[in-house]
Amino acid sequence: MRRHKKSLFRALSFLVVVSILLSLCPVLPPVLKTKAEYFGDKRDTVYEGGSNFSNYKGVSRQDCADSYGVDPEVTVANPNELSASAKAKCENGQYGYGKSTDLQGKVSYVIPLNVEATIDRGYAIYGIPEDVADNFTHVQPGFKQVSNGYFWASLQSDGYYHLSSPGTGVRGYFRYWGFSQTGSVQSDKEFPPDRDEYAPVTSGTKILYQPWTNSVAKQICAVAESYNPKNVDPNAISQTWQGLSNFKDMKGQTLADAINTAQTQYGTQYGTKITSASMLADYAMISNATPTAGAEVVLVLQEPDGWVHYRTYDGIPPRAKPQVTTDSISYKVASDSYLVKNSDGTLKYDPAVNQDPVLYVDITGKMIDNLATNGNKLYYKAFNYTREDVGQYVVRITSVKINGSSVNLSIVGKDQGAGFERKAVVFVSLCGIIKVVSEKL
Numbered sequence: 001m002r003r004h005k006k007s008l009f010r011a012l013s014f015l016v017v018v019s020i021l022l023s024l025c026p027v028l029p030p031v032l033k034t035k036a037e038y039f040g041d042k043r044d045t046v047y048e049g050g051s052n053f054s055n056y057k058g059v060s061r062q063d064c065a066d067s068y069g070v071d072p073e074v075t076v077a078n079p080n081e082l083s084a085s086a087k088a089k090c091e092n093g094q095y096g097y098g099k100s101t102d103l104q105g106k107v108s109y110v111i112p113l114n115v116e117a118t119i120d121r122g123y124a125i126y127g128i129p130e131d132v133a134d135n136f137t138h139v140q141p142g143f144k145q146v147s148n149g150y151f152w153a154s155l156q157s158d159g160y161y162h163l164s165s166p167g168t169g170v171r172g173y174f175r176y177w178g179f180s181q182t183g184s185v186q187s188d189k190e191f192p193p194d195r196d197e198y199a200p201v202t203s204g205t206k207i208l209y210q211p212w213t214n215s216v217a218k219q220i221c222a223v224a225e226s227y228n229p230k231n232v233d234p235n236a237i238s239q240t241w242q243g244l245s246n247f248k249d250m251k252g253q254t255l256a257d258a259i260n261t262a263q264t265q266y267g268t269q270y271g272t273k274i275t276s277a278s279m280l281a282d283y284a285m286i287s288n289a290t291p292t293a294g295a296e297v298v299l300v301l302q303e304p305d306g307w308v309h310y311r312t313y314d315g316i317p318p319r320a321k322p323q324v325t326t327d328s329i330s331y332k333v334a335s336d337s338y339l340v341k342n343s344d345g346t347l348k349y350d351p352a353v354n355q356d357p358v359l360y361v362d363i364t365g366k367m368i369d370n371l372a373t374n375g376n377k378l379y380y381k382a383f384n385y386t387r388e389d390v391g392q393y394v395v396r397i398t399s400v401k402i403n404g405s406s407v408n409l410s411i412v413g414k415d416q417g418a419g420f421e422r423k424a425v426v427f428v429s430l431c432g433i434i435k436v437v438s439e440k441l
Contacts, residue, residue, distance in 0.1 A: 039067070039119045047151050048166055049116045053096055056115040061096065064115045068290050069381050069388075070124040070181055073098070076109045077183035077226040086111070086131035097127075111179050120150070122293030124181050129163055129174035132185050134222045136160045144192045145172040176222060180288040182231065182378055185222040187287060187298060189250050189312040198251050201258040201311075204304040206265035207274070207283045211300035211310075221310040223298050227285045233377035235384055236286045239317045240297060241277035247297055247315030255297060255313045259283075265302060287312070289382035291319075291389075320384045322369040330362045363395050 042057040054061055065072040073096065076082055082090070087109065089097040096112030117125035129135050129151065135142030136158070143153050143161035153161040154169030161172070173191045180186040193199075211217035212227040219225075240247070244256035259274045264283065274280050289295035294316040302308045369386040381388070394415035400407045 039064075043120050045120070045148070045150065046166060046171070047116065047120070047163075049114075053112045053114045053116070056119065059115055059119065061113050061115050064118055065113050065124075068118060068124055068292055070113065070118075070290060072096075073110050073112045074126045074179060074181060074183050076111055076179060077228075079107070079109055081133055081179075081185055081222060081226060082109055083131055083133045083136060086127065089131075111183075114178060117177060121177070122290070123186070123288045123296065124290055125177050125186060126180070127178035129176060129178060131178055132174075132176040132222070134185060135174050135176055140175070140194060140220065142175045143172055144175075145170045146190075146192060147171060149173045150190070182226070182228075182287075184226040184287070187221070187223050187296070187310065187312045189296065189314050191250075191312075194309055195307070199303075200249075200251070200253045201262045201301065203261055203263070205258075205262040206302045207259065207262050208300040208302060208308070209264065209266040210282055211285065214300070216308050217300040217310075220308055221298065221300055223285055223287050223310070224300060227287075229281065229285075231378050232286050233374060233380040233383055235320045236289065236295070236379050236382075237281045237284065238277045239320055239383040240284065240286070240295065241280050243315065243317040246294075246317060247313040249311050249313050255299075255315070258299065258311075258313070262301070286379060289317075289379040291381050295379065295382055317383060319382075322367050322385055322387075324365065324367045326363060326365040328362075328364050367393075 039057075039059055042059065049056060056064075061072050079087075086097070089095060090099040090109045090111075093099075098110040100108050100110065102108070111127040111131060114125045114127060117128070129142075132142075143151075149172035151174055152164045152166050152169050152171055153174070154164040156162050161169070161174075163174075173188055175188065175191050177186045177188050208214055208217050211221065211224040212229070214224070217224045240255075244259065245254050247255035249255075249258070259280070264272050264274060264279075274283060283299060285298045287296045287298045294314060296312055296314045298310055298312050300308065300310045367387065367390070369384070371380075371386045371388075374380050374384075375386075380386075396415050397409075397412050400409055400412060
């Protein structure tokens, strides 16, 4: 008897055909982390701070920005939305506020991330209610008293409520928190309805078409005044459409129920329903979103008596998964095999003394997340999984067949760890050689 250390696959090629199906799998986290995972021990239900946002309970502005995946400051989209006090802080460079002028002489105002409000709310909030001019206008009230409201405010000589220290004045909500990642004003879902009684969206309610182009909508909704849909990630609306039932207004009516109940209004025409993501894009505004808290969507509505108002919905949308491809697969079966000589001089395989074969697999593939090209789009990371979300790359053997018949092996369906290599736009995942010992191949 002679011992041959060679490829079993080569030795038995005339007898055995091995078929293996594999898939490359990036292991992604749950649909969305909850904001409670971030600084939960520092969160409370009332605003304590003032204008100095550099640090809150030991959390720096940069650490907060990094944790929520947002910028530590934002440029205001429309300077006219800034209050006089906010512009003064920008002019003087106070508390992280700033001002810049480009070569063409255009002046830009920079507002810092409000660490406390961001931690408490879960969304990226820049500045404070005092910074938003539309909180101080007679067109509609900028503050409403609520016994357990987030802000303390006191009535000043100008006839408006202004932010005050805890325990001073009354508690309530400002119409606008401050500014969002877009540089536009940020509405507050908890702000009480402009009419005394809340009313859900009904069949007589109309949803205004492209409110960012509607003069009436822009007058009553500062989000519409500076909203630019071209700046928002294209997946934001499509992923919102997939998760309509996840979004709720202040009293719990879902966005799905609202758009299924209300009619759309385009000019003087109305009566149709929103039936697709592409239609939703003409009516809904994404006003804020982070990977850790979800997103906020704003609709501008007109009631049967002609009253125009806006409503904010927040919720957790599903995130789009990146494209994953398997580019090449190679494998070999090898073993210390024994061949014995027959009486006629030919060799034969003796399974009684053969060692179990070993399966070697090499798989390469890539994950395309388009982070380099789309990462600058607003809210991209809130609506899309990227390489930054991948906890591990694995290869999964989904089936093994011998001579066309499936073989039940313990390795089937189990994840095998894989390495990765960073490229310019994509991640290339390499498992190298995976060594799997079969039970009986």
